[in-house]
């Protein structure tokens with residue numbers, strides 16, 4: 001169990017570091033050629049709108065998968081509110097399983113997102129949305145993994161400051177995933193799709 005906790009803590013730190021690094025060190029995608037128009041190299045199958053290779057095909061599953069971590073996380077926040085804030089024991093037990101489901105749902109979603117990113121238009125507006133979307137989602141994954149590590153480590157004694165720390169991680173991740181999803185939606189439907 002101790003090794004598992006260390007592994008999850010390591011994964012949480014690594015994802016948070018990735019989120020920070022991708023937000024800070026994103027290369028400026030605006031090559032000189034963009035000044036005369038958005039020029040992009042495309043393959044014949046891309047022209048037809050078909051997947052280019054297996055990575056492209058798998059990446060196209062991202063829009064189908066994104067609903068899962070959002071729904072798991074919002075569900076978890078509700079369940080843990082009743083379990084850990086209102087202290088209902090049966091909800092606390094359910095929360096552990098829903099937390100595991102949340103962690104599992106993040107993995108394919110993040111992986112397909114990374115694959116999909118390689119095939120997105122390279123104009124500056126899309127790139128800016130993509131970098132923010134990616135950084136926020138890595139941060140969400142880091143927060144969820146940290147909450148998971150805390151819950152594994154404390155097992156049945158998630159009380160006092162540990163309970164508060166867990167809830168802060170969880171509610172921060174839930175709020176952040178909604179903001180991150182908004183950036184994802186704007187990439188697909190346009191930056192002005194919603195009025196904010």
Ligand code: HEM
Nearest residue numbers: 063066069109110113114116117134137181184185187188
């Ligand atoms: C892991 C949690 C993630 C969630 C919950 C999430 C959520 C979303 C949502 C809601 C959309 C809009 C989909 C639509 O309306 O059709 C989207 C699109 C997108 N996301 Fe994510 N995303 C996640 C991770 C990532 C990561 C790590 C990347 C990597 C850069 C990424 C890249 C993209 C791309 C490229 C799109 C546009 C898809 C397209 O136009 O086909 N996502 N995401």
